[in-house]
Amino acid sequence: MLKTYITSILLCLSIFANAQQNFKPGYILSDSKSDTTFGQIDYQNWENNPKEIRFQNNNNQILNIVTSEISAFGISNEEHYQTKRTSLDITPNQEGRLLKTPNRTITEDTLISLLVLVSGENSLYFFKDKRDKEHFFLEKQNEITELVNHRYLIEQNSKLYIRELPLYRAQLKSLFSDCSKEVKVDGIPFVKKSLTKKLIEYNECVGCTYLCYYEKKKDASSISLGLVLAYNSENKNFVHIDYLPDIRQRYTLKSQGLTYGINAEFVMPRSLNRNRIYFEAYYIQEKIDTELKDYLQKLNSINLTTLYRRSLANTNEIKPYLGIGLGLKYLLTPRDEHIFNPLEVITPQLLLELGIKRKNLGAYARLKSYPFPTSDYEYLYKRVAEVYDKFTYKKLQFQFGLSYFLINKTN
Structure with missing residues (x-):
């Protein structure tokens, strides 16, 4: 049975790998x-x-x-790129890589693909190189100019300081000089939003048409919180043992019913909204339906679940996903003065699930495995020490659930 479970996990991992495209x-x-x-x-x-x-x-x-x-x-x-031939300032610009010289290193006649921020008679482009340095280029009358924000180190009194020369502000003033009104660039930061806004202002001033592509959805982390309602189906072996008359009564118990709890979902950054970590906590009450009315009648537990979920489609309104993870079943001590605490109170589970999500609503089918021999509960009765009950969970169990995210930032 465990071999079948491992094979299923390997199959899921293969699907995850193919879903990267x-x-x-x-x-x-x-x-x-x-x-x-x-x-x-x-x-x-x-x-x-x-x-x-x-x-x-x-x-x-x-x-x-x-x-x-x-x-x-x-x-x-969404995104548009144009290949341009231009000079490129490759002088290190990030802390930890700055040079102790004001000189700049320029590569001439470089062919690179530029992300279009604003397209028109006057265009703005963005380029992030392999060292994560950000470059901005302004194209006016078919002439491309790289906007320069130069940073380097200076030494004073045996200490190093960063000197920043925002040369791009003077460049923008010169490039915007034919505007009938002043386009203020003093203090403008060297970031996409601010530079895009200024070029749009300039285009509108000189009457040029343009298209703005700046508003790109960020692939950032996000979190959602909600409620879960699940239908839980678990089978277990129940043995009631009384050593004095040497009675061993065996039963197969089916525990079926609704459970409820809370959940949270965290979307990893830079994952195209696909890689998610899912948390869930819910309460289960399992009734013991036998003729042994004088003994334990129900089991109460809290289930804690952590899953890695991988969305298999990112553009559809309905998003299917696969998940693998680990669950912990914590048995609550019965409120009965005649019963000792159970010998095992925490039972680990391996989880495999398939589900779909549409906006705030999600649904899943989950396979739960109890792979370890410690998945047993034993109750010893104080009043008659020769009597105890033993519960052993079947290796594979099933669960179906619905979740609703009250605060949904992940989609």
Whole structure:
């Protein structure tokens, strides 16, 4: 049985690996606007401007395309990139990498794919290199200028200090000089939102048309909180032993009913909203339906669950997912003065689940395994020490649940 469970987990991991691709409608542009090819692009919400993309054409062929060999590509209604030849300031700009010289290092005639922030007669582009340095380029009258925010180290009294030269502000003043009114750039920070806003203000001033692509949905972490209602089905062996008359009564008990609890879901950053950690806590009451009315009548427990969930689709309104994880079943001590505490109060479970989510509502089917021999509860009765009850859970159990997120930030 355990071998079957392990095989199922390995199959799920294989599905997770194949689910890493995320094809979305897009296009590539070779040399001219008439040479546009539409298809699907494996969109990975790139942190750095991609040097290579996977493109699926209408014949379902998947091609690996070097972005510097095409003139443009994009994800429809999301991101657009254009390949430009320009000079590039590669001087280190992050703390820990700064140089002790004001000199800058420039590479000429560099061919790179730039993320379009504003497109029009005056355009703004963004590029994040392999060292995570952020670059901004402004194109005016087909001439591209890199905006420069230069930082370097200076030494004073045997201590190092960072000197920052926001040269881009003077560059913007010069580039915006033909505007009939002043576009204020003093104090403007070197970030996407602020620079985009200023270029839009300039385009509107000089009467130029433009398209703004800045508003990209952040792939940040988020958390949701809610309630869970589940139908729990568990089978277990129940043995009632009385040593004096040497009575051993065996039963197979079926515990079926509704459980309720609370849950939380955490979406990992930079995962295309796919990788999630799910937490759940719910209460279970299992009734013992036998003719032994003088003994234990029910088992009460709290279940704590942690799962890793992987969404198999990210663009559909209904999102299926697979999950694997661990559960802990904590047995609450019966309020009976004639019963000793059970010998085992915490029982581990291995979990495998398949589910779907639509906005705030989720549903799942879960397979629970009790793989360890400690999955036994034994109760010894004080009044007759020769009598005790023993419960052993079957190795595989099932659970079906519904969850509703009262605070939903994950979708």
